[in-house]
Every structure is written in C-alpha cells, then in structure tokens.
Amino acid sequence: MPDLTLLPGQALHHWDWQADAACRGLDPNRFFHPAGERGDEREDRDxxxxRVCAVCPVRLMCLEHALRTHESFGVWGGLTEDERRGMSPGSL
Structure with missing residues (x-):
C-alpha cells in the first residue's frame, strides 16, 4: 500500500484565483458560444x-491558465479562442 503522506498534498493554490473571478456565478453561456453562432450575435456575446473580463482582478491568471491548458473554446482572460491562437503563456 502506498504511503499517502509522501504525496505533495492538495494543489488548491493552482485554482484559488478562480474564487476571485468576476465571472464566478455567471451563466457560462456568456463565455462559450453555442454551435453555429455567427455574425453579430457571436460578436455581441464575445x-x-x-466587458466582464475587463474588470476582473484575476484576468491575467485566467488567460495564463487558458494558454497553459490550450483551452479551445470560449472567452478566457478577455480573449476569444481565435485571439489566443498562437499565443503562449510566456508571451504575456
């Protein structure tokens, strides 16, 4: 049986920033477009x-997370998936 005391423990510090996010508790559909959404409707949602991201105290941490984990969808840290394409966490 493995000795669980040798494990590094919880890594909550990697996720603590989410508790302070301006989007916390908001409908996630605001940040992720439905299939087939195009044009003005998509632009308005983005x-x-x-606007939520612009006043968020953890915007940069959110963006770094999206870049590190290669988030393929949604607005993270104030950028859409198209705007994040080609960026890396080191480019911030």
Missing part, C-alpha cells in the same frame, strides 16, 4: 464576456 463583447459582453470581454
């Missing part, structure tokens, strides 16, 4: 999400 802009509304970005």
């Amino acid at each position: 802009e509304a999400a970005k």
Whole structure:
C-alpha cells in the first residue's frame, strides 16, 4: 500500500484565483458560444464576456491558465479562442 503522506498534498493554490473571478456565478453561456453562432450575435456575446473580463482582478491568471491548458473554446482572460491562437503563456 502506498504511503499517502509522501504525496505533495492538495494543489488548491493552482485554482484559488478562480474564487476571485468576476465571472464566478455567471451563466457560462456568456463565455462559450453555442454551435453555429455567427455574425453579430457571436460578436455581441464575445463583447459582453470581454466587458466582464475587463474588470476582473484575476484576468491575467485566467488567460495564463487558458494558454497553459490550450483551452479551445470560449472567452478566457478577455480573449476569444481565435485571439489566443498562437499565443503562449510566456508571451504575456
């Protein structure tokens, strides 16, 4: 049986920033487009999400997370998936 006392413990510090996120408790549909959404509707949703991100105290941590984990969808840290494409966490 493995000795569990040798494990590094919980890594909550990696996720603590989420508790302070401006989007916490908001409908996630605001940040992730439904299949087939295009044009003005998508642009309006993205802009509304970005307004939330603009006042978020953990925006950069959120963006770093999205870049590190290669988030393929949604607005993270104020950027859409298209805007994040080609970026890396080191480029911030």
